[in-house]
Amino acid sequence: MTNILIVDDDREVGNFLNYFLKEKGLNVYMAYSGKDFCELFEKQSYQLALIDVKLPDTSGLDILxxxxxxxxxxxxxVMTGYSTVKVAVDAIKLGANDFIEKPFDDLDALEMTxxxxxxxxxxxxxxxxxELARTSGIITGKSDTMNRLLALAxxxxPKNINVLIEGETGTGKELFANFLHYASQRNGQPFIGINCGALSESLLESELFGHEKGAFTGASKERxxxxxxxxxxxxxxxxVGEASMSTQVKLLRVLETGEFMRVGGETVQKTNTRIVAATHVDLTEAVKNRAFREDLLYRLDVVKLVIPPLRERREDIPLIxxxxxxxxxxxxxxxxxxxxLMQQYDxxxxxxxxxxxxxRTLTIMDEGSSMISPRHLPVNIRTGKLLLIEKAKPTEATFEEYLKKWTDDMLDVWRAEEKVEMEMxxxxxxxxxxxIGRAFVLKVLKETIGDRQDAAxxxxISMRKLRYLLNEKGQPSVK
Structure with a gap:
């Protein structure tokens, strides 16, 4: 006989689960507190335990x-309400096999789990x-960090919750968003991505919410x-951290109500879209700097996935x-x-x-070559140095050194007797x-004693442009 242990102080929920599981021919034991759990846990073994995260005399995580x-x-x-989803995610990290939200709206999904x-x-x-990782373009092998992250994702x-993905430029945040989509019950529906930092404020709002004919100059038709x-x-x-404050307000309304209006429109539209947001900046710091709304961060950051940089999983570099x-x-x-050499590079x-x-390597290799050797790799990888990007962002004090190194390294490439990819x-x-943009902003900010409006x-330049230069332009441009 399969033994099931239910730990929940809500007797109504307990009675429901008791009836639901006994109908499936399972042997059910009920614990309404931590004390009840200790008594039942010592008596016999169990094949499955359903644990509420909030109990009167202990934590569900301690029981887990x-x-x-x-x-x-x-x-x-782990059983949780919407307000305690973050705790449920912590439970997953501690070894829980799954979590479900109360009330149980989808009994078929519960039964399947x-x-x-x-x-x-x-x-x-x-x-x-x-299989989903390969479909999404995510390649990982020996990295425990990446494997745990994929298991969590x-x-x-399948849960109807928003996800925030953080990670440096080029770590594959959109690939993880694809993975979430393919692994969800929405995989038969569209997946659409938009870069909030690549569009002006007015164009971004039009792309997000659409517009009516004549809403602005050039709006020749409804979209x-x-x-x-x-x-x-x-x-x-x-x-998402690059969205203007005005756009952030409108995004917040969509997340809170599921409603929005097209630019220039008067009719309320409804949406049931799941949001997966990504950023390479620390939004918590952006909130402190009043560059991002705290209430919007709360809505986006229901679950956070932090993708490690490639230098923290060097064992995967040859595989990738x-x-x-x-x-x-x-x-x-x-x-x-x-x-x-590639594993030693940052x-x-x-x-x-x-x-x-x-x-680039495939472009410069001789026809008929079948092996990539060190001589085929760029100078910066062969010498174990960064070619044009220092590990640390240049400050005012080191800006002249940065310019000199940039020039010296570019000259090394110019003099190298090998093919060079012009796009690189x-x-x-x-x-x-x-x-250069970031260095000049920092210089003027120092002169204005941190007054961003005066510096702009x-x-x-606009305040948005100034923030963009500070938050993004100091990062490596390779994307």
């Missing part, structure tokens, strides 16, 4: 730890995770925004490089010496920079432009 340590074969499901756990389909789940994907186009699917808001080679349909391998542009290096060079020039006026 107890079960995980003393009865690891017992599967666990219980059946899968009792059938011990953990191996199947791991197989699904790897897989468990929260639906991405909230309408996504429908019941997933909307990926990349670089070989995947990119296979994707290019080239019968070329990575030599051990080249792989070792990759400030992360996976996107690695992808660009592979493309132009990207490095853009890097210099970004660093002296530089003849």
């Amino acid at each position: 730890k107890n079960i995980t340590e003393k009865m690891p074969a017992c599967k666990t499901i 219980i059946d899968q756990l009792l059938a011990n389909k953990v191996t199947t789940a791991e197989s699904d995770i790897q 897989y468990k929260i994907a 639906r925004g991405v909230f309408e186009l996504a429908g019941k699917g997933t909307l990926f808001l990349d670089e 490089a070989n995947h990119l080679l296979n994707k290019a349909e080239e019968k070329i391998q990575l030599s051990e010496e080249a792989a070792e 990759w400030p542009g992360n996976v996107r920079e690695l992808s660009n290096v592979i493309k 060079i132009l990207n490095k020039v853009k890097d210099l432009e970004r660093e 006026k002296r530089l003849n």
Whole structure:
């Protein structure tokens, strides 16, 4: 007989689960407190435990730890309300197999979750995770951090909650958003992404919410925004921290009510879109600097996934490089010496920079070559140094040194007797432009004793442009 343990101080919920599970032929034991749990837990073993996170005399997380340590074969499901979803995510990190939200609106989903756990389909789940990761373009192998992150993303994907993805430029935030979409019940619906930092305020609002004919100059016809186009699917808001305060207010209203109006419209539109937002900046710091709304952050950051930079999972670098080679349909391998050099490099542009290096390497290789050796790699990787981007962002004190190093390294490339990918060079020039912009902003901010409005006026730029230069332009440009 399969033994199920339910730990919940709400007797109405307990009675419902008791009846629901006994109808499935399961043997159910009820604990309404931590004391009840201790008494029942000592008497026998259990195959599944459903645990409420809030109990009158103890924490559901403490009970979860107890079960995980003393009865690891017992599967666990944490029960939570919307306001305690973050606690449920902590429970997943502590070893819970899943979490469900109360009230139980979808009994079929609840039954399926219980059946899968009792059938011990953990191996199947791991197989699904790897398949979905490959479909999304995420390549990971030996990195425990990435594997744990994917497992967490897989468990929260079916839940109707918003997700915030943080990570440096080029770490693959959009790929993780795709993974969440494919692993969710919305996978048959549209997935639409939009970069909030790439559009002006007026254009961004039009892209998000749509506009009516004649709403502004050039609006020759009615147009639906991405909230309408996504429908019941997933909307990926990349670089959400770059949205203006006005746009943030409107985003907050959509998240709170599910309603919005087109630009120039008077009719209220409704949406059931799931939001996955991403940023390379620390939004908590942005809130402190009054550059981002705290209430909007609260709505977006129901669950946070932080993607590690490539330098923190060096063991995956050869695997990713070989995947990119296979994707290019080239019968070329990575030599051990080249792989070792690539693992020693810090990759400030992360996976996107690695992808660009592979493309460049394939371009300069001689026809008929089948092995990438160290001589095929860029100068900065061969020498173990950054080519045009220092690990630390240039400050006013080091700006002249940065310019000198940029010039010296560019001259090294100019003098090198090897083919050079012009697109890479132009990207490095853009890097210099970004660093110069940021350095001048910092210089003027020092002169104005931190007065951003005065600094923007002296530089003849908008406040949004100033924030953009500070928050993004100091980052590596490789994307």
